[in-house]
Structures are given as C-alpha cells and as structure tokens.
Amino acid sequence: MSLNFFTLLQLPETFTIDLKKLDQHYQSIQKEIHPDRFASLADEEKIASIKKTAEVNDAYQTLKSPIRRAEYLLYLYDMNIHDEKNMAVPQDFLMQQMEWREELETHKQNKEALEKLASDIQKNKNEIMSQLPGFFEKKSNLHDAIKVTRELNFIEKIEQHINDALIEII
Known part of the structure; x- marks a missing residue:
C-alpha cells in the first residue's frame, strides 16, 4: 500500500466521513487516472495508470464501508483485528x-x-x-x-x- 487511503481520497483520517465528498473525490481522481486516457502512451504509463486505478478503487471501497473503514483505521493504528x-x-x-x-x-x-x-x-x-x-x-x-x-x-x-x-x- 503506497498511500494512506484517506490521503489518497483527500479526506480527514477519521471514522466519520462525508460520503458525498468521498464519492466526489473518487470520481474526480478516476477522471484523471482512467486507463483510457493513457491508451496511446507507452506500456509503462498504461500499467502505472491501471495500478493507480486499482489502488483508488480499493481505497474507495474500503472507506465507503463503515466496517472496512474501521478495520483500516485499526490497521493504521497498528491494531490487528486478526491477531x-x-x-x-x-x-x-x-x-x-x-x-x-x-x-x-x-x-x-x-x-x-x-x-x-x-x-x-x-x-x-x-x-x-x-x-x-x-x-x-x-x-x-x-x-x-x-x-x-x-x-x-x-x-x-x-x-x-x-x-x-x-x-x-x-
């Protein structure tokens, strides 16, 4: 994981988040990094775009779910629920x-x-x-x-x- 999901989606690192802002920030980032925008570029840039898209999708799905968000915050606080x-x-x-x-x-x-x-x-x-x-x-x-x-x-x-x-x- 290269970037904190909250940072990636430009949200404060808290459990209670504004889901409307989450959606807006997600859509904005997706427009910028969508692989179709990189179709005519070199393979390395295409692959980087695909990886970034996957990371943003993972961040979005994690923060959208209250349970996954709680797990992620615990992870950030070095608390392992599977310990x-x-x-x-x-x-x-x-x-x-x-x-x-x-x-x-x-x-x-x-x-x-x-x-x-x-x-x-x-x-x-x-x-x-x-x-x-x-x-x-x-x-x-x-x-x-x-x-x-x-x-x-x-x-x-x-x-x-x-x-x-x-x-x-x-």
Missing part, C-alpha cells in the same frame, strides 16, 4: 450467532421468516455499528473497536447467508 489475542468473542454474542444460524436453517425455504430475520439482524447491526464513531473520535478503547468490528464481520457473514437463501427461493 490471536483479539480473536475472543463474547459468549452472549456467540449464543446470538448460533440462534441466528439455527433460525436461518429452520426457515431456509420461508421468504417471510428470512426477511424478518434479516430485518432483526440489521437492527442489531445498526446498534452495534453506532458504537464505532465513539471509539475512533478519541482513539480510546481501540480494543473495544476491534471487538465490535469483529462482531460486525460475523453479522455480515450471516447476512450474506440469508441473502443467498433468499435468492435460492426466488
């Missing part, structure tokens, strides 16, 4: 995960039940996600930010399984 010492998940959250998975398996062919489960999980996700800005504002409780970010990753996985089940029903 063994950060792998523990609270018992009550594990139990909640098991309940959701059981409900998913029980209602795999029931569209209404799956949609209700998805809605309930989304509410839970929103409650958990609302904690993140506070952790990053003062860079305090970054270990709690890791815990919350890991929980959100679990939730995203169950949401994907529910979406997959809904697609199979259709």
Whole structure:
C-alpha cells in the first residue's frame, strides 16, 4: 500500500466521513487516472495508470464501508483485528450467532421468516455499528473497536447467508 487511503481520497483520517465528498473525490481522481486516457502512451504509463486505478478503487471501497473503514483505521493504528489475542468473542454474542444460524436453517425455504430475520439482524447491526464513531473520535478503547468490528464481520457473514437463501427461493 503506497498511500494512506484517506490521503489518497483527500479526506480527514477519521471514522466519520462525508460520503458525498468521498464519492466526489473518487470520481474526480478516476477522471484523471482512467486507463483510457493513457491508451496511446507507452506500456509503462498504461500499467502505472491501471495500478493507480486499482489502488483508488480499493481505497474507495474500503472507506465507503463503515466496517472496512474501521478495520483500516485499526490497521493504521497498528491494531490487528486478526491477531490471536483479539480473536475472543463474547459468549452472549456467540449464543446470538448460533440462534441466528439455527433460525436461518429452520426457515431456509420461508421468504417471510428470512426477511424478518434479516430485518432483526440489521437492527442489531445498526446498534452495534453506532458504537464505532465513539471509539475512533478519541482513539480510546481501540480494543473495544476491534471487538465490535469483529462482531460486525460475523453479522455480515450471516447476512450474506440469508441473502443467498433468499435468492435460492426466488
């Protein structure tokens, strides 16, 4: 990674960002570096443009997602959410995960039940996600930010399984 994603997209290095500015800065940079603008140039310049485009796309996708943004900020603060010492998940959250998975398996062919489960999980996700800005504002409780970010990753996985089940029903 050559340039801090926040710097690359001309945004302050904070959890709470202006998504409209993110989109505007992304579009502006893309216009400048799009590979089509370099089609008539030497191969080295074409390759450099493609690499820069990929880097800008990666930065944009990372900062656009609150969960990926939290992971990235933790990375910038030398906090690894995948470190063994950060792998523990609270018992009550594990139990909640098991309940959701059981409900998913029980209602795999029931569209209404799956949609209700998805809605309930989304509410839970929103409650958990609302904690993140506070952790990053003062860079305090970054270990709690890791815990919350890991929980959100679990939730995203169950949401994907529910979406997959809904697609199979259709």
